Amino acid sequence: MTVLQLRGVSRVHGNGENAVHALLDANLTIAAGELVAIMGPSGSGKSTLLNLAGGLDAPTSGEVLVEGTVLASLNRKKLAALRRRSVGYVFQDYNLVPSLTAAENAALPLELDGVGVGKARKAALEALAEVGLDGAVTDRFPDEISGGQAQRTAIARALIGERRLVLADEPTGALDSATGEDVLKLLRKRCNEGAAGLLVTHDARHAGWADRIVFLRDGRIVDSSEPLAEPDLLLKEAS
Numbered sequence: 001m002t003v004l005q006l007r008g009v010s011r012v013h014g015n016g017e018n019a020v021h022a023l024l025d026a027n028l029t030i031a032a033g034e035l036v037a038i039m040g041p042s043g044s045g046k047s048t049l050l051n052l053a054g055g056l057d058a059p060t061s062g063e064v065l066v067e068g069t070v071l072a073s074l075n076r077k078k079l080a081a082l083r084r085r086s087v088g089y090v091f092q093d094y095n096l097v098p099s100l101t102a103a104e105n106a107a108l109p110l111e112l113d114g115v116g117v118g119k120a121r122k123a124a125l126e127a128l129a130e131v132g133l134d135g136a137v138t139d140r141f142p143d144e145i146s147g148g149q150a151q152r153t154a155i156a157r158a159l160i161g162e163r164r165l166v167l168a169d170e171p172t173g174a175l176d177s178a179t180g181e182d183v184l185k186l187l188r189k190r191c192n193e194g195a196a197g198l199l200v201t202h203d204a205r206h207a208g209w210a211d212r213i214v215f216l217r218d219g220r221i222v223d224s225s226e227p228l229a230e231p232d233l234l235l236k237e238a239s
């Protein structure tokens, strides 16, 4: 089943002589179970593509569909609801709410969606346990936990509920390589369980976790290939 589709998507900032073509006529389809990596030089349009895929930005032309719904056809409220329910984001700088504990941060999307506090907390603790966080750390605030723990919290928040599309922009940016690898394993696992994933990365080893790599240059998709290396066949085949 197709989870994400970009049809002839372009994003232009400004106009006339000052126009910046951040993305040009991008076509991309990602099915449930697939993890796609996006690579390309700085400024090539990777974050733009990710933001458009998650409905955080709107294309200048073309269409973005999530689970068959054209995002431009939704009003603000419905788009916000789709983002909360169907899309999980992992940002490089975590974007945790400083005044909320790890468990409260992870529970936030459910609570915003009207799920009761108790039920949301239970789901949050389960999601945190799934990413290897349990015990006292779940009740600590972002400035009381390590970078790796904060990133795991951000992943739990992105994966909580039934998110079908997981978008990750350099999710391993600030992590040591072992912790970074763990984050990718979690992403891979979630895709094996049926989500569609889009991962922006500069690191070819990390892209090795993906089923396909899409290369961007100057806003254009220039190539799409299967990764050369298979980091962990066992994990992939476990699905």
Ligand SMILES: Nc1ncnc2c1ncn2[C@@H]1O[C@H](COP(=O)(O)OP(=O)(O)OP(=O)(O)O)[C@@H](O)[C@H]1O
Pocket: 013, 014, 020, 021, 022, 040, 041, 042, 043, 044, 045, 046, 047, 048, 049
């Ligand atoms: N709001 C904006 N206004 C004007 N230009 C923008 C805006 N956002 C992005 N751009 C431009 O669009 C192009 C693509 O930017 P984007 O951030 O998508 O690239 P990127 O591949 O993610 O880069 P990086 O690897 O450095 O994060 C760049 O030339 C950037 O300067």
